[in-house]
Amino acid sequence: MENHSITANSILKNGVSNVNGVTGSAVNLNGSGKFHQAGGLGRGGIRRYVHALRPWSFSASLTAMLLGSTLAYKSIGTLNPMVCLASSFAVLFVHGAGNLVNTYYDYMKGVDSKKSDDRTLVDHRLEPNTVATFGAVLYALGCVAFVVAAAFSPAKMEHIALLYFGGLSSSFLYTGGIGFKYLALGDVVILITFGPLSVMFAFVNQVGHLNIVPLLYAIPLALNTEAILHSNNARDMKIDKLAGVITAAILLGETASYALYCFLIFVPYITFAVVGMNFSKWLLMPMLTLPMAFKLEKKFRQRKLKMLPYETAQLNLLFGMLYVLGCLFADKESLPGL
DSSP states (O other): OOOOOOOHHHHHHHSSOBOOSSSSSOEEEOTTSOEEETTOOSTTHHHHHHHHTOGGGGHHHHHHHHHHHHHHHHHHSOOOHHHHHHHHHHHHHHHHHHHHHHHHHHHHTTOOOTTSSOOTTTTTSSOHHHHHHHHHHHHHHHHHHHHHHHHHOOSOHHHHHHHHHHHHHHHHHTTSTTOGGGBTOHHHHHHHIIIIIHHHHHHHHHHSSOOSHHHHHHHHHHHHHHHHHHHHHHHTHHHHHHTTOBOHHHHHHHHHHHHHHHHHHHHHHHHHHHHHHHTOGGGGGGGGGHHHHHHHHHHHHTTOOTTHHHHHHHHHHHHHHHHHHHHHHSOGGGSTTO
16 A cells, blocks of 8 residues: 655655645645645635635725715615625625636736735635636636625616726736736726725616716716825836846835825825815815825835835725715715705
8 A cells, every 4th residue: 555654754754745645635745834725625725715805905895885875875765785795795706706806817918926015816825716616616606696785785786897898908907918017007907996886886776777977976086096006016127027027016016006006195185185175174084094104105205115005905995985974974065966
């Protein structure tokens, strides 16, 4: 009988190892010295799946959906909770699937490495086929949630389908298919998808008709959300350049990238200062996060970029929630266009 025994010394000598023939599947030795089956749902397995979704980035979808729903409520005076919940799940599922598509294609194209921030596939926490399947399942769940939202929504199916599947396509094409990210167009895709498109989707699902006003309200939030991606691309400039990826941060260089980050972070505050003083003081609420924005600007200026995307996402969540609360508390008559 073939001997499949493996000594601890031989494993430790090889560092992180893949051992075949023991259980019939890939087994990895993680940094803690414990074995786990890659892609399994054993101890820590669920945590690896959740980590692959990059849930810290979900603030972009959550705040956009809440803003769209709040604007709809202020516009018509009612809110369908089933539509709100189903629409939010539809967008969150698509967002998570888009993150997995990004992980898959960055790895397959050789963009991700041991120095990358996303090391789900590099460290074999999950296998490529597992990530692809997980992404497909989330897209399917998103479509189910969309159907539920459409069933209860007063909007025309063609309108909300155009918005939803436009966002779904954008989330895939960011790195899959055309791969807008690799052509310096990723920033444009994110700016549109996690701003006007998501806000409009939530709004139309509630009120039943298209309106240009939510697009205008989405601009400050979209700029703040884009700052997350830009800080990520600025941090990964060297890695992306070696992999042949073209991003706006690479084209602009360090100095201009810093200027763009400042624009994305601070222009929304200028907007709220003007709108808040002229229409409703409640719209000044996002200004409470201004000290946090200055701290992030300083970190970018000092090139302390390692944790900046995560910290910018935290700012985005607080900024977005205060924006939503400001719109909720303000009188309808004081909100322009509603």
